[in-house]
Amino acid sequence: MNHIVALLQAELGSAVSVDPVELDACRLDKSGHRSESAPLAIVNAESIEQVQATMRIATATGTPVVVRGAGTGLAGAAIASQGEIVLSTLRMTRILEISEDDELAVVEPGIINAQLNAALEPKGLWFAPDPASRAISTVGGNIATNAGGLLCAKYGVTREAVLGLKIVLADGRLMSLGHRTVKGVTGLDLVGLLIGSEGTLGVIVEATVKLRRLPTGVPTTIGAYFATVEEAARAASVITASGLRPAIMELLDPRAMRWIAEYLGVDARAESFLLVQTDGEGAATEAKGALDVIRSLGGDATITTDTAEANRLLALRRSFHPAMESRGTVLIEDVCVPRSALPAMFHAIDEIADRFGVTIATVAHAGDGNLHPNFVFDDSAGDGVPEVIWEAAHEMFLTALRLGGTLTGEHGVGLLKKRWLRGELGDDQVELQRDIKRVFDPSGILNPGKLFSVEEEHSVLTE
Template identity: 55%
Template sequence: MPLAQLAAVVESLRSALPGRVETDPDSLAPYTSDRSGHRSSGSPLAAVYPRTIEDVQAVCRIASAAQVPIVSRGAGTGLAGGAVAGPAEIVLSFRDMDRILEISEANRLAVVQPGVLNGRLNAVLADHGLWWPPDPASKDISTVGGNIAMNAGGLLCAKYGVTREAVLALKVVLADGTLLSVGHRTVKGVTGYDLCALMIGSEGTLGVIVECTLKLQPVVVGEVATLGAFFATVDDAVAAVTEATRRGHVAAIMELMDGRTLDIVSSHTGHSPAPGAGAYLLAQCDGPAALAAAAQLAAIAHDAGGTVETTTDPEESRRLLDFRRSAFPALEAQGTMLVEDIAVPRDRMAEAFAAIRRIEETYGVAIPTTCHAGDGNLHPTFVFTGDEVPEHVWQAAGEIFSTALELGGTLTGEHGIGLLKRRWLQDELGEEQYDLQRRIKQVFDPQGILNPGKVFPAAD
């Protein structure tokens, strides 16, 4: 696109959103990356900071008329490059659309602008005895709109569901500026196709989410019981998880760290709570039967060979949780991280871990792996030096993806496709569904200006 034309686009943006358009390359630099480690080839054209839905519509109309891409952006905490912007693209930032518009206790819902932080929202909701369950690790610094655009997961999904289950309705601006209301303010509603569900997890490629009606839950009251257990092997820990599921347990949290991760945490902290252990399992039970459930889980873990510690003391609980939370800081201290994100059926977890061990040997890389064990979501993690993911790491990651598919699983449990996994997308969807999904994209965004190159390759 000729430079004069791009300059005219910036001019139009400035007159539509006076004082809310940024073009200074230094200010735009953060938008060329996210938490994935990916960096775009250069500075975007501009960043705009809408305050209202009408502002967003104006931006979309300008972008549409000039066929300039729009990259919607929350807090930039994504792990797949979904909100990374490059040359000749407009960053649509929700920094200034961060208001909580309504909290209704009687309807157990909240209406919010997409830029509100998940953590801040939940702090406010707590005063009303309410809670929005999605809990990605980033929740204190990530936005509700971003959580929805990625269908974020987290630690609590086996019991409390993924983001899709926590959204009632959305207002969405299409590429051409059309405003749609999808979903329902009601608990039930089956009018027409469920475009609200379709929008959730669409990574900014179908429309721009401008208002979110969230399904809330009452805060879970009562004592919480936390359990930590060291096992000799990952297989033993997985066996405990499998037995718990088979017996009907639904823990709020069920996390697993492999021996490779334990070693890195030990050498990072200089403290090894269980030398030689091959796995750590962390579980947390809440609700009216929390203590009884934790006691049963402890027995199951013990029978599977675990050295188990159970507590209801908040300080002790925090210590057990912090041990799990120390994994990523310890990994990050070693170099640049590429956090992968496969999910497998729960009865294939042991096979997934075994395959990761084989892939480590084949490629001569360590792949410390943490796992949301309650739902079979593994995070095999690569650590390397420099900014660029080395090719052999991508090859090893590719083998991990193939393994996930062979085990009946998926490329991505909660991080999304973004830029980083699009070359494997067709492997999972198959050619026919891949083509169908592209045709759906065309219905919403015929010019292809919404987050091009994300999920699907741009030139395709």
């Protein structure tokens, strides 16, 4: 047996698994990307001490570690490969504290977002980050990727919902970052630095998260069809620029709507669709404002406060991903542009699809300017993403950057976007970021080859 596995087993006993099925599952996340071979072992940590023990062994032996929650990532950041230890936090699911007075919870990283919210709901509280994966993704994973979701325009991204973190460093030391208070400026903001760091700086073993009161009032929901996607995008931009803050504002393009209608077997039009939901005490007033904008810009809208009817409209959006998957293999992209550039970005996506002869259906968190163009292709041969799709994606990334946008609004860089990292950040900043990583992880064992490229990671190890 491998001596590293032996060391892990001697220290961690049954927390260590080398079951081939379990190891094989760690080669994947929800991006569709698959690593070339299975990792060395999985440590299913149940405590901070076990995480520390794992990291001490990893440091002593120079073994790379991939921290993994539920494996729902979309950029390959938690995919493990040959020679790596997977450090799973999935068994660290305890809620250590819920403070109603201070509107915070202290949780272990492996708790599922929806499970935390199920525990909070009877108290009228809510952990607002709501990635589409919230039913299956962990709070630790949400933090490691700075997850977004449908409600960000009004309720913020994960960054805004984390007060403090406990992390285990590469060498096994435990460190507390941040505060229990809502404000605090003692020293550099390392909590913010850890959020979205994709497992490259430390292992998140505990989080103090900020809670909100559940919104009151009756939500109002609008579904509106537009003749073109640019018109729908313009309506979304104008709604936000009018000072309205819908909780949800999602835009689906005609192809997405056609496939969703067929998938659900419902009678929805193959036109651009804008879904708006307002909540809180001002829900009705805000919805009226949004409706006025939509109709003035040519939208054909229905508005409802009826729960069943609202759910029928929301189901169209919620069925986006299964509807896409029913059509083939999917590469989900994630560019984000300033809201005013949404129409231009939609236009560019259509043009790129035509030019490269690829099939793209797009949904956008329109309140944020965050688009998810879904490349759908036939991968029955199992060859992975065709090069022509990466060429089209490359054009899309360049367009997003030219429009003042970014490569990734909420999914992260992981494996899939690191090729483009220097294009957005520039060489100097990538070097600076790598130097910061080196401070946390001098021997380069934390998620090597993710975020930054493998070659550079190797140069760290050998320099």
